[in-house]
Amino acid sequence: MFDTLKPAAPDAILMLMGLYRDDPRSDKLDLGVGVYKDAQGHTPIMRAVREAEKRLFEEQNTKAYLGLAGDVRFNAQMTDLVFGGSVDKTRLRAVQAPGGSGAIRMLAELIKVTNSDATVWVPDPTWPNHIPILRSATLKTATYPYFDAATSSVRFDAMIDALKALPAGDIVVLHGCCHNPTGADLTIEQWNVLAGVLAERGLIPFVDIAYQGFGDGLDEDAAGLRILADAVPELMAAASCSKNFSVYRDRAGVAFLLGRNSGEADIAQGQLQGAGRVLWSMPPDHAAACVRIILEDEALAADWRAELEATRSRMLGLRQGLAEALRRQSNSARFDFIADQRGMFSRLGLSGDEVKRLREEHGVYIVGDSRFNVAGLPGDRLEELAAKIVAVL
Incomplete structure (x- = not known):
């Protein structure tokens, strides 16, 4: 063989x-x-993470699985961190994944189940692993204009013109902040224009927010995603703890979905968890538990924010x-x-x-x-x- x-x-x-x-x-x-x-x-290793690991060592009394959704308290804390109060949480669901890449792969499976004919559009250029991950779920991919190498800035007019020509139901991958590999981000004004176009055209945003806190601040870096969540009926997002909590090798991430209503969100979450069951059965716990400990503790969270x-x-x-x-x-x-x-x-x-x-x-x-x-x-x-x-x- x-x-x-x-x-x-x-x-x-x-x-x-x-x-x-x-x-x-x-x-x-x-x-x-x-x-x-x-x-x-x-x-x-960040100070707060080191302290959270000590507490986890002392407090954890089992290594049993937590379930397909992972640590639900971690998911809740990450939902607040990423979305704040920008969206009706009865329409929002979160499933733990092995890092941001795992979240992207899981959401790609959801796209395959719900609309395998859709094209997933990614910015040109994008993180090198985006397209391979999406294609591993047998999804069709294409690129839209994003970066002007001559001016090292966003080709926003060309980007919007391209998105206006896409058919309803297609997926648009966006970097929430700190665009990898270019470092060129959208302004708040541009996020607002983009949100209107996506809503009008019936396009579904798929936001990769891997660097929250590395750009202009935790809330500032999530502002674009929050604008989209307030404007569109459906949305997907992948968040990573690798960078802002520096837990790279321990793999902690979250796959988010926003449904039109609570019932549809529940069904989509079930499909998302089913995808995880096939891909890795159960998500890893260690880093997610540490992040949860930090975000649930006021003093630890303050120290983490200061170091970030x-x-x-x-x-x-x-x-x-x-x-x-x-x-x-x-x-x-x-x-x-x-x-x-x-x-x-x-x-x-x-x-x-x-x-x-x-x-x-x-x-x-x-x-x-x-x-x-x-x-x-x-x-x-x-x-x-x-x-x-x-x-x-």
């Missing part, structure tokens, strides 16, 4: 990790891998610092957009050859489309990095 297999296509980021690992240069710099790193280049805010502020400072260093080194405003964008990622706008030269000649590792991890920037080496970037232009 296995002799018929062909080698899997290499993963570009994993290949980049291997090249970085084997590079003997002491001044090499990894800006490719998409996890948060502190000033020491380490992905830390420090993380967000640090990334904004790195963005500003790199933009200023690049302005000095290039004697131009070409890279000023970096300071205006949000989240962990932006694109430098380099060609493939320039990305290769940056790696081979200067030991700076970024993804082939010139996406770089803002959190990986060395705060004390921004001028040096800027000089290397300008050297390959």
Whole structure:
């Protein structure tokens, strides 16, 4: 059986990790891998998470399954965190999933069951794993205009024109905040226009909110999703705790759905849980339990919010610092957009050859489309990095 297999296509980021690992240069710099790193280049365990783990160890007295929906108290806390008071919660349902990717995959199964003929539209560009996850559920995918590489901004008029031409019932994937890989987000005014178009055209938003709290703040980053939830009759969303709680390897996420009414929401939730039963049987508990402990405890939640805010502020400072260093080194405003964008990622706008030269000649590792991890920037080496970037232009 296995002799018929062909080698899997290499993963570009994993290949980049291997090249970085084997590079003997002491001044090499990894800006490719998409996890948060502190000033020491380490992905830390947050203080509140560490305390929640201690409490969980002391209090948990069984490892029995919690059920198909997972930890319902975790789901309730995440519902409040993501949606606030923006929507009638009798129409909203939540099911725990293994990370944001698991939530996307579960919701893709729901689309297949409810409307397998629908096309799922994703922004161009989008997170590289979006399309493979959707296609793994045998869904049809296509792209709509989103990012203008020449201006490093959102092609909003082209985006709206494209969405206005779509047939009712199609699905539109949107990044709730901190657009990956571009860092270019919609404004509140644009979210309001978008909500009107989706409602008018009968299109169903599918929001991936993986970076809540990394952009402008917890509530600010969820504002677009909340605007949509107030405007459309049906909606899907996938939330991740990997970034804002830094529980990457422990995989905690939530799949949300908004129904036209409570009865339809109940039926859809049953189908969603059935999809989870087939995909992974029961969701993992550890990270979700820790998140629930944090959000249910006022002091722990306050400490978590404070550390998250420090993380967000640090990334904004790195963005500003790199933009200023690049302005000095290039004697131009070409890279000023970096300071205006949000989240962990932006694109430098380099060609493939320039990305290769940056790696081979200067030991700076970024993804082939010139996406770089803002959190990986060395705060004390921004001028040096800027000089290397300008050297390959």
